[in-house]
Amino acid sequence: MNEPNRKPGDPRWSTAGFSTRAIHVGSEPDPATGAVVTPIYQTSTYAQDGVGGLRQGLGVGYEYSRSGNPTRTALEECLAALEAPDGSARGFAFASGLAAEDAVLRSLLRPGDHMVIPDDAYGGTYRLVARVAQPWGVGHTPASLVDIDAVRAAIRPGQTRLVWVETPTNPLLSVADIAGLAEVAHAAGALLVVDNTFATPYLQQPLSLGADIVVHSTTKYAGGHSDVVGGAAVVSHSAFAPWMDGIADLGESAVERVGFNQNSMGAVSGPFDSWLVQRGLKTLAVRMERHCDNAEKIVEMLRQHPKVSRVLYPSLDDHPGHKAAVEQMRRFGGMVSFQVAGGKEAALEVCRRTQVFTLAESLGGVESLIEHPGQMTHASVAGSALEVPDDLVRISAGLEDASDLVADLEQALG
Numbered sequence: 001m002n003e004p005n006r007k008p009g010d011p012r013w014s015t016a017g018f019s020t021r022a023i024h025v026g027s028e029p030d031p032a033t034g035a036v037v038t039p040i041y042q043t044s045t046y047a048q049d050g051v052g053g054l055r056q057g058l059g060v061g062y063e064y065s066r067s068g069n070p071t072r073t074a075l076e077e078c079l080a081a082l083e084a085p086d087g088s089a090r091g092f093a094f095a096s097g098l099a100a101e102d103a104v105l106r107s108l109l110r111p112g113d114h115m116v117i118p119d120d121a122y123g124g125t126y127r128l129v130a131r132v133a134q135p136w137g138v139g140h141t142p143a144s145l146v147d148i149d150a151v152r153a154a155i156r157p158g159q160t161r162l163v164w165v166e167t168p169t170n171p172l173l174s175v176a177d178i179a180g181l182a183e184v185a186h187a188a189g190a191l192l193v194v195d196n197t198f199a200t201p202y203l204q205q206p207l208s209l210g211a212d213i214v215v216h217s218t219t220k221y222a223g224g225h226s227d228v229v230g231g232a233a234v235v236s237h238s239a240f241a242p243w244m245d246g247i248a249d250l251g252e253s254a255v256e257r258v259g260f261n262q263n264s265m266g267a268v269s270g271p272f273d274s275w276l277v278q279r280g281l282k283t284l285a286v287r288m289e290r291h292c293d294n295a296e297k298i299v300e301m302l303r304q305h306p307k308v309s310r311v312l313y314p315s316l317d318d319h320p321g322h323k324a325a326v327e328q329m330r331r332f333g334g335m336v337s338f339q340v341a342g343g344k345e346a347a348l349e350v351c352r353r354t355q356v357f358t359l360a361e362s363l364g365g366v367e368s369l370i371e372h373p374g375q376m377t378h379a380s381v382a383g384s385a386l387e388v389p390d391d392l393v394r395i396s397a398g399l400e401d402a403s404d405l406v407a408d409l410e411q412a413l414g
Helices: 018-024 070-083 097-108 123-136 148-154 178-187 254-265 271-281 284-304 322-328 344-353 402-413
Strands: 089-094 114-118 139-143 160-166 191-195 213-217 231-236 308-312 335-340 369-371 392-396
Touching (some): 070 089, 070 231, 089 254, 097 123, 097 191, 097 231, 097 254, 160 178, 231 254, 284 335, 344 392
Parallel strands (some): 114 160
Antiparallel strands (some): 089 231, 213 231, 335 392
C-alpha cells in the first residue's frame, strides 16, 4: 500500500492555540483554485504516472480512496494536531466510533490476551468487548477506574495488554485519573487507551497525560451537528506493543498496526463524512464553551429540585472524580445525568414530557437531547455488571438559550 505523505506536524501550528489549529491544520488553501475550504474529493481512484508510479502534484501518494483520500487526510491531520499539537501522534478517521475501537482492538490484541474496561462503560463498547472480542478469545475485567487500586488488582500479569478508559464515562460521568492509570498500565506492560468523546480534545488531552491512544466517536461533539456518523483513533508515535508477533512485517509500532488495519479492514470515513467532521472541528472550542455554560445552569437547577434525588456532574464537590476533573480538564463538559425520585416510571415520564429537549440517542449536537440509558443507549448491558440505574436520565445540553432548557426540565419534572 502506498500511503499519502504524512508530515510529523506543521511547525507553524505547533505552538498555536486550539482554535487556530482547529481552523488551519489540514485546511491549506486548495493549490489549484485557492479555495479556503478543503474540497470534497469524491473519488474512488487516482490516475498514476505509469505502472506503480503515483502522480506528482495535487494527489501525491494516493492510489485508492480506501487507502487514502485527501479530504480524509485533512481531517486526520487536524485531529492529530488537536490531541497532540507537537506532532507526536497520528490520526486515523473511521466510519464510526465503534469501527475505530474495533480497529484498535484487532490491531493490538490476539486470542488469549486480556483487557481492563470501565465498570460503567458505554453500552456499545461493552457489546463489542463482550460479544465480539470475547468469543474471539480476548478476556476482559470490569473495574472502577476511579479506584487506581481496583484497576491494579484487575490486571493479569503477562496477559493484560490494554487498559481501556472512558473519562468522563457514559452515562454515569465518572472521571478517571489518566496520568495515574497510565503509570499503572505501563508498569504492567500494557497500553492505555482513552475514549475522549465526552471531553473532546478541547477540554482534555489524554496523550499529554501519558495515554497511548485516544479514540472518539466523531459523530458527537467533533461533528457537532447530528448530521454525520464517524470515528477516530489518534495514536502516539511512541506507543509500542512489544508482546505482539509481527503482522505483515509491521514490527511493534501501534501507529503502523492501526494504519495497516484501517486499510485492511476498510471501515474508513468517506470524503463527505470527513468534510463534515472537519467543518465541525473548526467551531469545537466555541461550541464546547456554550455546552458547558448551559450544563452548569441545568445542574444548578437540578440540585435544588425536590424530585431529583442525585445529580451526576464532575464540577460538583461531592462527585467522586471531581479532583481528577479539576486537574486534567479545562471545564466539565456538556453532559449531565441525574436520578429521579420515584424510580424508573418517574424517569421515563420526565423523558416523555420535555418539549425543548428531544428524546433521542446520541449527544454532542447543537440541539439538546434527553434519554433513558437503561432502555436506550445502555440496553445492551442490562443484566450485566455494568447495568445502569433504572431511575437515571441522561441529557446532552445543546446550544439553545439556557433559560429555555432550565424551564423545560422544570416543567417535565413538575
